[in-house]
Amino acid sequence: MTKAQGLKGTRDFYPKEMNELNAIFNIWKAAARRFNYSEFDGPMLEPAELWTLKSGSEIPEQMYSFKDKSNKEIAVRPELTPTLARMVAAKQKELQKPIKWFSIARCWRYEAPQSGRLREFFQLNVDCLGTESMKADAEVIATAVEIMKSFNCTENDFYVRLNNRKLITALILGAGVKKASLKDVSRILDKKDKLSEKDFMLALKDLGLKQDVIDNLIAMLNSEISSIKPDKLDEDGKKGYNELMELIGYLNAYGIFKYCKIDFTIMRGFDYYTSTVFEVFDKSGEFRAIAGGGRYDDLVKDFGGEKCPGVGYGMGDVVLSLFLKKLNKFPESKQEVDYYIAPVNEDVMKQAIDIAGKLRKNADVEIDITGKNLKKQFDYANSINAKKIVIVGEKDLKENKVTIRDMKTGKEEKVNLNSL
């Protein structure tokens, strides 16, 4: 047969690529643990309704879904938040608040593969549930900034765009947009960065907005938060304004507001966000969002639980890796081994195996299993980054010894077997 191939938009993680992936996972985990978030996970397959219910229209269209052998509609998870809400709803009474959880979730979306977008990807999720306080929003944003700083990224490399759904809704309505057009207008504002100014205007016109409403919208988008007069907002808008101001206060306390920028065009696609929304972007503007999230105060209720406010974000591995590689900030991920055991021939093999076993009590050890000659074994030991080679030869063994070569210094010494 011809060589079997993997599916389009998927990756094979050979040891090199797996080490790179683990280097990212390790930084994700360490940052989440720094803030005492606990790891969790749900199943890879879930009832499809988890995403058809509350995720908006885009996600269900991109879902890998199918009927299983019992005719149940099943989805390969496209993202983790509905699973999180389901799990919280299922054990709501037992779970201590705040619920501070993270997960590295493997997800699938049927999209056209392109730079920064694959069909299979990994997504860090950091979520804090059980409080409406903006302290939680500030904390989850702080974990995202901590991650970027752990990758040695500075304020010259990335920034966090912040918005508030309640506030922006009030501002859009205040510009003269009718309630019925709210979703459509939000969708276009969200795409502003990807459209030329002309196309952006045209898209708004196509919705039937009058020129004065469009002018109001554009003035609003270009305005600073300081120019907003909260008295002129409706109740929800006032609430959103206060939330955003409170959040800014806490971000300052964390010393990370310098990484943030209020941006009224940030909407996020999911329908379930109710308040804070934010995205992490590279400053060059070359890539899609590195991370994105927000507050979803009604989601647990939507999945059959009591109301349980929450806030969180997802950070995918694909855009992040492209970004880090471009900046030359992708973390080191060299794999080493403490000892390579080189039997000089088959006659000493069983003694060599015994020596390997002794060293393995405290170290990582590889032994030749392919019958390579000594020269080739040295080359191989070098290629796997062995720190030391233990040469097992008949003459040495008669004196109960082996020769150990330090690969860094090149120095060799004879060592008694009893002292290994």
Next chain:
Amino acid sequence: MTKAQGLKGTRDFYPKEMNELNAIFNIWKAAARRFNYSEFDGPMLEPAELWTLKSGSEIPEQMYSFKDKSNKEIAVRPELTPTLARMVAAKQKELQKPIKWFSIARCWRYEAPQSGRLREFFQLNVDCLGTESMKADAEVIATAVEIMKSFNCTENDFYVRLNNRKLITALILGAGVKKASLKDVSRILDKKDKLSEKDFMLALKDLGLKQDVIDNLIAMLNSEISSIKPDKLDEDGKKGYNELMELIGYLNAYGIFKYCKIDFTIMRGFDYYTSTVFEVFDKSGEFRAIAGGGRYDDLVKDFGGEKCPGVGYGMGDVVLSLFLKKLNKFPESKQEVDYYIAPVNEDVMKQAIDIAGKLRKNADVEIDITGKNLKKQFDYANSINAKKIVIVGEKDLKENKVTIRDMKTGKEEKVNLNSL
């Protein structure tokens, strides 16, 4: 709505369960690294043909498979070995031999959920490709024994059953079974442990075997390897016999033959095994196999590569966990946090956040975000296993100090902020 539920046969990993899972993963990884196996992974979804081609009939029946939006037949992987063979075939020329890889693969099978069998599970895979030497077989078996020993299991708790496909085939044919019945007979021998003696005999009779052939088979199954006369075997049988004897020699060199038992009933379900087959079992006989594997010298060729011999095994998390819990040997997995920051009220919150950030440079730190009173914060800090509580109060702050309580000793001391 009623509470959303996950699918039958799946697990939700809340932090407690996730810690338990990670405790197993950590031991798996450490043992594989001890022998310098490198981690790899493939996609969760693959072309279904990877398993319809060479895995036998059971696996394709249990597969979650479906057509994607481009009408391609896709499977959620039921096991990892065909992915491994595909990946090796794809980069065969670049890959240095031996290929020593491990993976912790999430897999799915549509089976009736029962004790020790779920629809979603994790499976450690340890594989060594690129050599026909029985040193490789001995090494992968040694990693499995190393894992069991890492869980503090002894030879009283588990054992490894060994067989060789070439040898057993010769022995079955030698007992008088026709080639055409070989697969069916193998299948029944494989089930011997699960059947009563009567049912076992009946099953063989149902295949149309004569009584003398059945008697021969039973005598063969009860015979010792030492009673086999290799001269009387066909060429393949002789080869299998020699492989098995060589393997025993290396297992002795590893000091682990004491954990092993030759067992002519061990067959393994997959069609792709060509030589060594083995399974790890609990000694009580209560559980299904804890691990199982074997040599598959033709599999890479089957996926379009050059011939590349290999040997490996899978060890699932479900049976292993049941087994370890029954033995009270499930590894500890307590999660702790270095500091819990307790602001006495909202007024000191921003200073408390700043203090948390300072400590976070070298430690894992949680800070109250829910506005609990001090008594409740102490209870909470206790419940999350905080090692120290940092009490941030107005009076202390005026002196540039905080009070730090050691949760183990109960001792409190005032510490200057500059020395944190």
